[in-house]
Amino acid sequence: MSVKLGPNRYGKAETRLVHVVREGPVHRIKDITVSTSLSGDMEAVHLTGDNASVLPTDTQKNTAYAFARKHGVGQIEEFAQLLARHFVSSQPSIHHARVQIEEYAWDRAGPHSFVRDGGEVRTCVVHHDRDGRGTVVSGLTDLVVLNTAGSEFHGYLVDEYTTLPPTRDRILATAVTARWRHTGGTRSYAGSYEKLRAALLDAFAGTHSLSLQQTLYAMGERALSVCPEICEVRLVMPNKHHVAVDLSPFGLDNDNVVLQALDRPYGLIEGSVLREDAPDAGFAWE
Template identity: 50%
Template structure:
């Protein structure tokens, strides 16, 4: 029986890159967390300690900051494409690159009734994400959002579910439905306005969540995905992770108070975890778009 080296990758994770666009009026701030993973001809460093093909992770770090001066930095997808193509096309031992980005939103402050030109507040409604995988021939771009917490105070139920001897959950005719959405969508069209595409999909997700009567979080998740694909023809597939943020009506009867379905205990764990994929029936295989182990 032989022991062999399997899939491997390396890079510099969580480079906190902030680019200030001083030439614009008003100023703009681009706040990124960038992780670089490289694959290629690196067997020798694992098997023999021969580092001649190894690009130091410090070099990856420096590159992410240097490329923040490029015009492509304004969108996470274009910034990721710029970096991935450099690592693969310009560095011989590297045959594959995966660039994962988080983009943190900042909101311009208001001063004397008008937006201030150079003062900001970090906003927390969501974090925009992107992941670019490139192997020298094919490129895969995945956009996304994480930390997007949404809640419905009514128009949500959960009834008619399967029961057995271990079921204690009572059916809910009128409940709070809340989740913190992580969504990633894969583009088959790369010649596009990335900001416009993000705004379109993000808006479709929120509109779908608000605009339907929910019978389950699974149903809501599917309708959000369906809306996203309908809104953007360049998106082939969207994947969701949606934890069910339970809100249980608190028993105030023991205190002699009628709750009236108004006071809740927000229970953070354990939680239901709902995950799923919505895709076009004619979409090609996503290849390594979502799976780093198939990236090189």
């Protein structure tokens, strides 16, 4: 039997890092999770156990901490690029670096006091190659939204296993995961984030939905219309079902007033919206 080594990578997952800026009595914090993944000339370590080309995952963790102290942590996209370029440029055996960062927001409660924000998590994934090619994908996850009206679902395929009744009045709820790809040139990652987040929320609230797919497209289209620096948006939107409870045994009506929130199973709607002239991403988004 003839076999060979396929695509592979290794790294340090979920390094927790909190950076405090102490400039006078008013402090600022960045709370992030960094995951690094490296690939390149790794055949020997897999086939013979020769570790000469391997940068230990513990070193990758330490690099994140050291770079936070040396360079600070500004926009997570910029910090991820700094790490990715370092790994590729400093080690001949490393040909490609992937850095993923999640950022958790804190609200200020005083000059040096903070309350954890319960909202969505900001994300980014950066890829960088030895030849200088790279991509920056920003995003968010767990942006939980809900409409109590303005949502229908009917006219779908029906077969012998269909039991779902059509409806012209349903709760529409989802937890949005969005990722967007930047075009080239100078950009403000924070500015794009705020504009795109607002566009997603406006489109969700303002779209009379006949399906979650229609809402997904409207959200992506709105985001591209307000963010010319973005060329593609990918959305993952689980349908968080809310079912009216049958209260007839108790002599009570229930016109979508009392609902049971179901966590599983759930419909999962995924899709991308991109400009017709969007360049090829070059790398996988994951």
